[in-house]
Amino acid sequence: MSYGATFPLLRAAAGAAWADYTRHAFVEGLRDGTLPRDAFLHYLVQDYLFLIHFSRAWALAVTKAATLDEMRACAATVHALLDDEMRLHLRSCAAAGIDPGALEAAEERPENIAYTRYVLDAGHSGDFLELLAALAPCVLGYGEIGARLAAEAGNTPYADWIATYGGDGYQHTCREVGALLDAACARALGAAPQDSPRWPALCRRFATATRLEVGFWQMGLTP
Numbered sequence: 001m002s003y004g005a006t007f008p009l010l011r012a013a014a015g016a017a018w019a020d021y022t023r024h025a026f027v028e029g030l031r032d033g034t035l036p037r038d039a040f041l042h043y044l045v046q047d048y049l050f051l052i053h054f055s056r057a058w059a060l061a062v063t064k065a066a067t068l069d070e071m072r073a074c075a076a077t078v079h080a081l082l083d084d085e086m087r088l089h090l091r092s093c094a095a096a097g098i099d100p101g102a103l104e105a106a107e108e109r110p111e112n113i114a115y116t117r118y119v120l121d122a123g124h125s126g127d128f129l130e131l132l133a134a135l136a137p138c139v140l141g142y143g144e145i146g147a148r149l150a151a152e153a154g155n156t157p158y159a160d161w162i163a164t165y166g167g168d169g170y171q172h173t174c175r176e177v178g179a180l181l182d183a184a185c186a187r188a189l190g191a192a193p194q195d196s197p198r199w200p201a202l203c204r205r206f207a208t209a210t211r212l213e214v215g216f217w218q219m220g221l222t223p
Contacts, residue, residue: 006178
């Protein structure tokens with residue numbers, strides 16, 4: 001999936017880390033159904049905590065945005081995270097006997113803390129574009145994973161997860177975020193972003209968040 005013009009450039013600059021993330025053993029276990037259930041539930045609990053902080057980062061993006069359209073797009077993403085994506089986690093965990101109170105009281109794994117605080121730091125210390133570069137690997141990577149698994153997965157117990165990220169609603173969010181990234185990049189770096197002196201730092205920001213995604217999947221395999 002392309003999700004605009006800037007995302008493929010950043011994805012290519014991330015090198016092998018992108019494949020390590022989007023084709024991680026955890027992801028392939030979702031695809032073919034071999035992922036142990038306890039690993040999936042452990043991941044869901046940690047991802048629920050992750051989404052709380054991730055929503056805060058997107059709310060921070062509202063304050064960093066330069067236009068009303070950007071503010072609306074960021075606010076819509078906060079809504080999608082809080083009211084759509086987190087609903088999947090609540091539903092799946094409830095089916096396994098994990099109630100919302102237990103989810104919110106769970107202890108964050110160090111990998112979770114490292115990733116979420118890195119993204120929030122990018123937002124507090126940088127501008128709108130830098131924050132988007134740190135946010136994009138999660139949003140757009142899950143979109144890419146969801147679209148691929150929706151096309152490839154057979155009879156898997158993780159069909160609900162795949163349908164969430166491969167479905168029209170989430171894919172629409174990804175296209176909106178891709179357009180947001182394109183507009184912010186064009187405004188800050190011009191028509192040829194790769195020629196800007198800021199480009200290498202932006203790529204490093206994206207690549208670091210991608211490597212933290214790899215660590216998050218790996219954490220999921222070790223409940």
